[in-house]
Amino acid sequence: MSDTESKTATRVPARPPMGRGPWAGAGMPVEKSMNFGPSAKRLAKRLAPEWLPLVLVTVLAVISVSLTVIGPRILGDATNLIFEGAISANLPAGATQEQIVAGLRASGQNQQADMLANMSLDPGSGIDFAALSRVLLLVLAIYALAFLFAWIQALVLNGVVQRTMYRLRADVESKVNRLPLSYFDRMPRGELLSRVTNDIDNVSQTLQQTLSQVLVSLLSVIGVLVMMFSISPLLACIALITIPLTVFITSVIAKRSQKKFVAQWAHTGELNAQIEEMYTGHAIVKVFGRSREVGKRFSDKNAELYEASFGAQFISGIIMPSMMFVGNLVYVAIAVVGGLQVATGALSLGSVQAFIQYSRQFTQPLTQLGSMANLLQSGVASAERVFELFDADEQLPDPDAPASPPAHSGRLVFEDVSFSYSPDKPLIRNLDLVAEPGHTIAIVGPTGAGKTTLVNLILRFYELDGGRITLDGVDVARMTRLDLRSRVGMVLQDTWLFGGTIRDNIAYGRPDATEEEILGAARATYVDRFVHSLPDGYDTVLDDEASNVSAGEKQLLTIARAFLAHPSVLILDEATSSVDTRTEVLVQKAMSTLRKDRTSFVIAHRLSTIRDADVILVMEEGRIVEQGNHDALLAQGGAYYNLYNAQFAAPVSDEA
Template sequence: MTAPTREAPPAAVPAPAEKHEPATTRRLLGLLRPYRAKLVPMALLGTASIVLNLLGPKLLGHATDLIFAGLVGRSLPANASEEQVLEHLRADGKDTLANVISTVDVTPGQGVDLRALGVVLAVIVALYVVGSLCMLAQGRLAAAVVQHAVHRLREDVDAKLTRLPVSYFDRNPRGEVLSRVTNDIDNLQRTLQQTIGQMINSVFSVVGVLAIMLVISVELALFVLLSVPVVLALATWISKRAWPRVQQQWKSTGELSAHVEESYSGHSLVKAFGRRELAEERFDEHNEALYHSGYRAQAFSGLVAPTTRFVTDLNYVLVAVVGALRVASGAVTIGDVQAFIQYSGMFSRPIIDVSNFSGQLQSGIASARRVFELLDEPEQSPAPASPKRLASVQGRVEFSDVSFRYLPDEPLIENLSLAAEPGQLVAIVGPTGAGKTTLGNLLLRFYDPDAGRILLDGVDTTALTRADLRSRIGLVSQDTWLFHGTIAENIAYGRPGATRAEVVEAARAMCVDRFVRALPDGYDTVLDDDHGGLSAGERQLITLARAFLAQPAILVLDEATSSVDTRTEALIQQAMVSLRAGRTSFVIAHRLSTVRGADLIVVMDRGNVVERGTHAELLARGGFYARLHSA
């Protein structure tokens, strides 16, 4: 089977209305819902890691107090109590020093308690080691969750592509579709990998740090909280203005991918017609558009991090100054201020981290929106609830009052009726745009008619499943669609499980064997991007062999001999005499020499049947067919 061709592809239609960013974010989070069993332990591990790391600064502050108390106590007389030392200092007018000393447990004449200090430091090291191990385990779980979610998303997209109607691929460039399936999903995966664990940790870290800061000093905690509304307001303002630029960046990426795919798949034609400069100019235009959209998106998103860091740094200075004043007043210890300054940095760090990857997060959401747009595309009409099944197919095909148009205001086929009896060779001829190829597409249900019915052995084709219907029809179009693989595999594609002998038999019937035997690897020759050096006519012969190997009840040959020379065409006509025995065959052709032996020639013009008959009958009438023949 080969890809269908269309005479009048429908024009592009507007994309679905843009979804709001919150809706896309909620749907993106929904991808992770099936993995709650891993998300819960991941959150617990993150929480444990954060709690253990949060205890570190408090214990370090305690260690600082031990050192300070030892240094002060060593300089004091051993025979005096702490209360006496404080009274003496106040009497000398040294109230500030007295206030500072009063915040710690000083033993006059005694130095640093190394044993107590060693225990505190050992506990700190243990906390950080265990916290790091928890963070490592959380990272592994996050990686597993993201990979599973994206793996499932790719499966959903692949399944969606098989359910989309042919019209979707007609109106969307192939490179644009590929960009959504590859670039956007890869970008979404990177975003989830970088942000899923970080977002969870940031939330728990902010809450935990705030709780500890309130315990140490409510006043200092309020100073820290003053910066939060400012940071959030700045980040929100910048993010809202960066969002449309990020969307444009990925739209430009899709347009560039579509142009590259088109240019390189048709590079021989580009060179043959001397259009390399035009192709390069268009590439430069798309590349320039991507450069500007990407620059604007990243530059604007990049404002978030330095802006928030500036605010948090100012707050850091304010906390240090106010903390020093609180120590001088005896309200808190030096160790508490040291810990508080560390907590202030820990409180700001998640906000800064979120700001740093906000650009990546927006980029991922923009990619997610493009993937979800693909998943939300209308699908082809569903199969009937109770489909009919044809035990055997005689091959009678009837078009009954069929009407069809690609665009609502541009009629193509109107009230067409046509019947092909079993075993008949029906040729459909006419000028370009007459609707010839469309008939084949309607028969295969690549499209459904707007009105009327198409019957196969008296059964409406819409009552059959598409798979059942298409298994009865062999299609060879003017596009020689070959897959990466050997020549034998390409022929056997028409009937899975076919033996090598059956493949060779079909190849001989379609004049393929004669040139395949001359190749170094014969039927095991691998066809790659350049199709193994085969000519267009040889590739077309392989597609013919593929269709005939399938042994279909009905053949649709859409300009199947347009790429072969006249000698090969004559050989194919001879082979078709025996191969179409018992089969209904439709031959769509411009070259009238290929239809002279047809049982019925149907002449179409502007979607209507204008003449019917045999070659001789139509020539004798001197009508439209005769004018085509003499042209």
Template sequence: MTTAPPGFRRTSLRLLGLIRPYRRLSGVAVLGVGSIALNVSGPWLLGRATDHVFHARATSSGLSVHGVVLPLLAAAGAYAGSGLLWALQGRFTTRIVQRAVYALRASVEDKLTRLPLSYVDQQPRGEVLSRTTNDIDNIAQSMQQTLSQITNSVLLLVGVLGAMFWISPLLALVAVVAVPLSMYTTRLIGRRAQPQFDQQWKTTGELNSHIEEAYTGFALVKAFGRHDESAAEFDAHNELLYDSSARAQLVSGAIGPVTTVIGNVSYVVVAVVGGLQLASGALSIGAVQAFVQYSRQFTQPLMAAAALSNLVQSGVASADRVFAFLDAPEEVPTAPGAAAPRPDRGRVCFEQVAFRYRPDRPVIRNLTLTVEPGRLVAIVGPTGAGKTTLVNLLMRFYDIDAGRITVDGVDIRTMDRDALRSLIGMVLQDTWLFGGTIRENIGYGRAGATDEEIRAAAAAAHVDHFVRTLSDGYDTVIDDEGSGVSAGERQLLTIARAMVADPLILVLDEATSSVDTRTELLLQQAMARLSRGRTSFVIAHRLSTIREADLILMMVDGDIVEQGTHDELLAAGGAYARLHAAQFARPLDEQAPAEGGFR
């Protein structure tokens, strides 16, 4: 017999495992059994009333309340009670499903905190968002609509089958033939439909990714007149989604009509055989009537399963995507009993460090470097030289392949990641602000920062005056794009945030590369104040901003090819001098004197 694909079965069982921990699940089963028992008793009670009526006519005796009215009242009560228990079961099921989905969302959020930066770098944001929103919503909808119905369908199938065998084993065997035929048909069609549902939700993620990118870069799309190309790409993704969704629904939708035909044929056969047994006297008219009703009820679970098959397959497809996200490799855990010291000097050492993002492309080969406490180290070099990689390794966004990195003599791989990162403050080229007040954005640098500390940090970062000119001051709400705040002002806010954090080690990654000259001078002054007394790493393309650095590292292809002060490297006439000459091609007497360095 054709069986469900192993992946489908495995994912379905894991999906059901989400609801297993909840105690009310046993209550759902009890309510389901009670509802089905009352529902199944209805046809038998009606059959008794029918037999009494025919017996009274055959014997010319009168109808009795006990023989007709009481069974009818009992049947009405049974159906009413069945409906009430079914409603209660639905209420319990809703609570269980919503709690299970709540826990699933919490698991996804918790997973996000344990994912390495490499996973985030390799996944389109829209795809991740689709898995954590659309797919989970689809799981909730599928489980909500199918869980109680599938449970009741199974119980109804068992209850009706027992009643049918009790009335007539021969008729029951005739009716049972429809079960394997329906199951075979459902599985056969389901195997063809499942890949289409998988493709549907995969394409949904790709479409969401395109929309997220187009919205994020909306200004650039407009500026370069690429809206037609963006619309064309959207249409292509939308067309693929339409095709996969239509195929999934069309293929899965065939289950219902086929199952209905099988059920109707079975119903006709049961009616014919039951009529013959009635004519032969093997069954009473009431028994045949009850059996025909049971026969119709017997096909209901099969038809319900057919009607719900598309929801089940769609939910399993989404669950497969969410579980794949939950099973993604996590950050390598810190060794048990890891130290969480609080170094107080900030001496950083790279000892024969090697690293590669991909096995075939080494980024850093054999880097050795010592940075003494309180020193300002500038890292320069062409794009792709490994400058930002150095910072990523220090932050343990990635773990090194060989060698070791220490802070005050402690190997950072033996430190708890949170403890390590609490020592380091970062100011990046791409400013990140979240939807909230300016006070909250600055205070994000350290939990529990007071208003006085926030204002002091803002003043030191030369942003306090700007904030005070706003109508709501520090309570001004900005969104995650920093709307209403210029690029330079956003950068100053991030510097204020780093000041509030009061880190031991400071990392400045291209923090002044996208602002005007005046704002750059303000940023340099703010960063000079921020870096004072701290071990600082500055990644810069503008060499004018790092002239006063204690040490300048010139990196090429992952190696430090030169190191020294600005004057020493210029005098050496090597790679740094050539880079400097390329940036300052004008004669020296035509250049404005450099101002506003970090020191």
């Protein structure tokens, strides 16, 4: 990716992670003014690596257009052969052309005499079909060659566009991997997907349709102008009236359509985001009876997209009819003036016929250039949205000389750690914590206390505001993210499985694992128990939503995946929330075995599941207010005591 598309990575304050409920993301900004010129230049720079094929495309286009432009002039010669042969057949045989012209002048028919004087006549001979055949065969050969070169040009250009889009998609994928988690917290998934799919596809279609057409149209205008001036400067000047009219009409209409196209693609992204949210939260929408509100919100957004799309297409669609109208006016003017010149003998009929063809060839590329304006506006609007993704601030780069802990004991130390999602709302302040190898640290506290944030800081999903975190004596900020995260296994409350076999999903934790190691992890986490009840066992293919296994079974699979990775630090964020009580007991036993010699962080709301933890941290508003084991904290009668007993307290009645 070019330097212009990668800003210096700086950390920006991010919003805390938010749930993607049915109404998340409403009220997002719709659009900003589009800067067409710089965005178009930036898109053009994307083609720089293809300069050599583009030179070849230009050469092929020049040859193809030149052959196409020569055709009407030669066809004009064929017209002259037919016209002059027809007149010669009606003239007396034996007389010369000079005698016939002199006779006409003597009888006062000077106009006819002037017309015949500029022809090549053979009185009494008729049409020379042999010469006519040679001319027509020459024209056929010229047009065949023009088609061949145009086809080769289209083939080469298609490769240019597809390779450019291949690199663009690769750069987008690379950029997404360098973005911090805070970016995804702010960006609705549907909006991001729209940028990396719909907008890139639109850019691809724009380049495919406009590059060749613009090049051919410009070359055609130049070539046709040369031929027209060689035939008749007067008629060529009349045809030139088209250019300022075309530029004026196109510029006026294009300015009005720019914002419409920006709004069109912005609304498309927002609508995609809304549809994605509605799809993932479909059950919740139905349960709470909010289908009508959701439908209305969809209808409103769909109407906004309709209005923007209609306005963009309607305004830009005026260009071609306007160009055709101007072209028709010029065509009429050329036909009238050309006819008068033929009558006076200033031009031959074949020359006028060729010029009329050139006038059509002249106005047609101008019309096509005008019609390309709406495609360019739409494509550049999409490109700008992709470039906004490129310009997003990246996560801090890995250090040039990274450090790596020599041991894999998993000793984690928080030293005066401070962090906040927003500068004006401090969350974690001056936190100190030591997690010894082999210990299980449970983190409890009310919602929003900072439990998940704490483990996210271990993985460097966010950068610290102050202090440091060390793993086996090495500051995690001095490690590469790949090295750090390869030492940490994480199981979340929200399960994620990809479309593939159960075996492949387990092996995702360590792709080089042997079959026996995969089966061992499955047995340790009791995945093996339910797999054998499936028709294809470990070869059972899960669909994209893993709907062919239960929620508890999905959770067990994610636990097996983490265990197979053999991390030195294990993070379990409500990992047993979807597991039934009996399976939870079995999983807890498996965890006890696998936590041996590993540092484990367990976030739990059911306090009964972390009674055996070596250390329990009680967090409130980003601070550790209590720490100790289960019995010691109960004996203190403080925050943990209140949390623990709240699980068994009966609801308070408001009735007197």
